[in-house]
Amino acid sequence: MTVSITRARHRSARRPTTPLHDLANVATGSMATVGRRTVVVAASSGLLVTMFGAPASAATGGTAGSLPSVDTASLTASARAVLATAPVVTSPADAAWSSDIPAVTAVAPAPVVTRTAAAKAARSAARAAATVVRAAVVNNPVPQSVAGNAVLEVAARYVGTPYVYGGSTPAGFDCSGFVSYVYAQLGVSLPRTDTAIKAAGTIISRADAQPGDLIWSPGHISIYAGGNDQVDSPRPGKSVQFRSIWQSAPVFVRIG
Template sequence: MTSTPSRARHRAARRPLTSLDDLASAATGSLAVVGRRSAVVAAAGGMVLSAAMPAAAASSESRADAVPSVDTTALTAPVREALSTSPVVAVPKDVSWDFESPKIEVKENPKPVVVVRRTVTARSATRAPAPVANNPIPQTVNGNAVLEIASRYVGVPYVYGGASPSGFDCSGFTSYVYAQLGISLPRSSSAQRYAGQVISRADAKPGDLIWSPGHVAIYAGGNMQIDAPRPGKTIQFRAIWQSAPVFIRVTG
């Protein structure tokens, strides 16, 4: 067998690349970009760029993305026209203005204002006594007849809630006596307080009622009364002991 010897191929010897070669290659590629930007700035300012541009920049004029030239004269024409037609306002240098303030006259009030303060007090929850009559009505029953019936029960013992001759409390005694004369009185002493007309002590007559909080009696004339005093006591005539008694004339 015949064998053909093959020769090895070798690249041509080249100068080795250094860092300066890389820097020169980068600078060359950037010149095209710098050239295009310089052309745009020159066109916008209306200047003519006379400096020589690299071949890469010149060839960019035929590219589709090349920046067109701008007519600055046409853009500023409306503004120049508006300025030329605007009216001119002239103001003298020595012009001045002033403001006259109105005069205010303060006068003393001839009638001073008087503030009246009223004090409102709360009404009492208890019922106020009725006014004393100047001209009391006459008795509807004979006062002597009231005392004659009441005296029959002297000595009857006090019984709480009692209303019969077997035992009386204060209001049970007065209501029983008046019932013998055909007059019906309320059962409690507080209700008998409003069973007639309030009279003054000077106008009181025997047979009228004497009322004080929690107690009621029959006026016997002078400074005397007849009543059922309290538990352990009996019906009796005794002196008026109440400090502020209310005299009541039963109206029937």
């Protein structure tokens, strides 16, 4: 009995393939000979690839790489038909455009007024002075002789003004400064001191004196208010007021 020990031959291991590999091989091998259409079917995976290999020139009869022609004549005819049926819109030569835009007026904001400390102090001082004036008028009523007398009417406006040494304004008067200021409001210019004012006028008797004349005494001058009254700026700490004649030997002086 003969025993054969011939060994079986086996195929060497190959790289596994899939339906996609077959598809790629078929497509690569057939690319050079593809006609108008080539269909590759991968039956095992159900994949269908349709390749259109016909060049554009085969359909249009042109050269390779050229674009299909467009019938511009038919497009032009269609555009003309649309234009022919479109409505005609016209406007007159003198047409004017307008728009209803409301007028806008800019208004500057009102300035903000801020009171400074100085302004507040001045206002407080003015109120205090007004209070003093009212009190002086109440305590020293204006005589009836003032009515109709220009000099006394002007002098009565400053009742309550404080005495200020060397003062000659409504901010404060001394005796001669007050008399000079009152006469200046009537257009009469007088010297600044009491002695010079006396020298500028004419000395008259008490019996001849009229309201508006002056009363002089050494170091002081006032305005005669009729009867036994005078108006003057007495001394520091006092204010302009109507009061009785206190001088023991008053000298009456008339200006002009």
